Amino acid sequence: MNTNLLFAGSARMMMRYKMRTFFMAIGIIVGVTALIFMRAMGVGAEQAMMDTVNKTFSTATINVVAGGGHMGPRAGGPVTSLKVSDFNAIENQIDGVVMTGAMQWFPGQDIRYQGETRQMSIYGYTDQTEAVWLRGVSEGDYFSSEDVESASRVAVIGQRAAEALFGDENPIGKQIQAGSVPLRIKGVLELQGIDTHGADKDDEIHVPVTTLMRRLMNVDHVFAGRIILDNPDDVDAVAEDIKVLMRERHSLNESEPDDVVIITPELVQDIVSNANRVLGRYLPAAAGVALLVAAIVIANIMLIAVKERVPEIGIRKAVGAEDGQINFQFLSETIVVSLTSGVFGAGIGMAAAIVYGNVSDVPMVVTIGSLALGLGAAVLVGIFAGVMPARQASALDPVNALR
Template identity: 30%
Template sequence: MLFSESIRIAVTALLSNKLRSILTMLGIIIGVGAVIVMISIGMGVRQNVTNSIASLGSNMIIVTPGSTNQGGVRSAAGSSQKLKLDDADAIKKKIKNIDYVAPTVNSSYQIVNGNMNWNSSVYGVTPEYLNIRDLTVSSGSFVTQSDLNSRNRVAVIGTTVATNLFDAANPVGKNIRINNQPYKVIGVLESKGQSSMGTDQDDMVLIPLTTAQERLLGITYIKSINIQVSSADKIDMVQQQIEELLRQRHHLVGDKEDDFTVRNLTSLMETMTSTTTMLTLFLGSIAAISLLVGGIGIMNIMMVSVTERTREIGIRKALGATFRNIMMQFLIESIVIGVIGGLLGIACGISISLIISKFTQFNTVLTAAPTIISFAFSVGIGLFFGIYPARKAARLDPIEALRYE
């Protein structure tokens, strides 16, 4: 029997029982579609995490105060008051292979312009913050060293703040009030839009660090030090040097625990990528279970088909059909179910992933590998679960088959 003829007979047999064939394929369709959707969601989560960390800057190290053991209880990083501006200056002066050092403080305030007001995050920054966070001033200027030295009440605002307080007017040169204190707007930042995690990157106000410390917050410490290393291969070395320098400056000797936390964003990204990859594989594995269920459905329906067509099998064998011919006929039927179900599953999975990405704020990422693997798996499922019914059909005794009612 020719291969093409076997395919024709298989398709004819499936079309003769359309509803049963569709219901059999449904398990494969759901399985393949679920695998594609789950993996695209997992890949989307990984991309969001990666983009969020990358948006903080390249080759970044962030130092925050805290993470000390006090009375047996670990305080949260950033809650301590041990990190000073002098620490940032010392890092900049004494450690090599560093491009920028930008100490910061921040808090939330209501920003007022006349009868307009807007709640936003206010950051105390230095001029290096512009470079380290890859910001661009669309109009006006940025905070300067002179502003730091003089504790000037000046502010650079994001486009969200500018729109809500000034509408279409140019804010540069006008005054706003922060904590009931007047600040002159000297610049507006170019829009960066939402981050991958949905945070508005344009909803912020930047003022000189010294002004924020002394005139706004009334503090002498800083809340973080952002450090950009000159190259990725020097990050670990620079991180170790920063830890040694800060331990020396904070008089931490022997086994005394650090009163600061140094985070390497490269290693953090690797950790988060590894975690999200495991999540993606877990989601894909859960979805793949439905493929196995679909395979069992194929075996079940093929067993029914063998029983229904026992006399047909007997006639074929009596006319000279070999074990191989019968085996091939039923295997092709199960493979056709797997192929058609896999293709329809791919269409459904891609469509659902695109719908999720378009109509929700959740990002999905479609890649070729999961699609190809899930399709190959659906064909393999059809082949694997079709072997037993095919062997049963091929081993039927032609005389007994002809007598079957």
């Protein structure tokens, strides 16, 4: 068989029966475009979140959050048992711990500068923040250990917050007002973007945790803290030691539940990837439904085409086409249409994803895997839709076909 000649002939027929080919193609183009686009969205979201997680939460890290059994503060009032001294104890008593950093949080506070007022969260950290929470300053200085010890009235500010309050002025050295407490700006925080909870990490200020507790919140407990380990492999063992130590220090008897939540990297990644499953898998599955519909449409068009082409099949058989060759021709026609449409769909989907990624804030990532998935789906659609019509065509009796 001369396959070049056969393919050339099939290609010509598809060009000449443009409407038929168009309707076969359009479903696949739309389906594959949607598949690539949605997958780019899913992968982009997952990568962005994982980036944030990895940036803020390395694998040798454990977070301890006040509150039993819940992520974050327990309903029914704040848990007040977690203290800065707990973290000092963890750092001094548990093997494998390199350093710790306690943290307190005072959300939604009015910060004033001259006439401007802006509501933002105030975070209290120790001087270890750059090493423990992986965030430093891009200008000026972070607060020092002396600042923490003496509960100094100093702050560092996020870039968006700084722009909002100071405009073009240099914020360093300026004095802002949090409630009745004046705070001197020592530095501007590195850009970080939106965190996994949706909070804008560039629209907040940091003060020494002691300053926040004593001068602003008037409490003696912290909200959470972070523990940095020597070796990522020790995470589970250290987490267990922390749990025991916390129960001991908080004098919990056996019937009482834990009053802190211990969050390991594994737990965080599980939570993030679960959240992304909707985006990464179920949206492309919706595109898959579009492709299934396309397959049914193509199968239908091909079945009608086989009926229209009965004389052609008769002639081809009379001049020497074997049944298998007719089968091959019809199947390859659907596969070629599907694959070509798939290439178009992948191209359009990729272009749309890149353009959308550039004009919006939504991270879009097109991977080779996504493109392969799109083309593979297109070919599968072709095979699925082509098998039955091809079999029908090849089974035609030439005598009847030519009558």
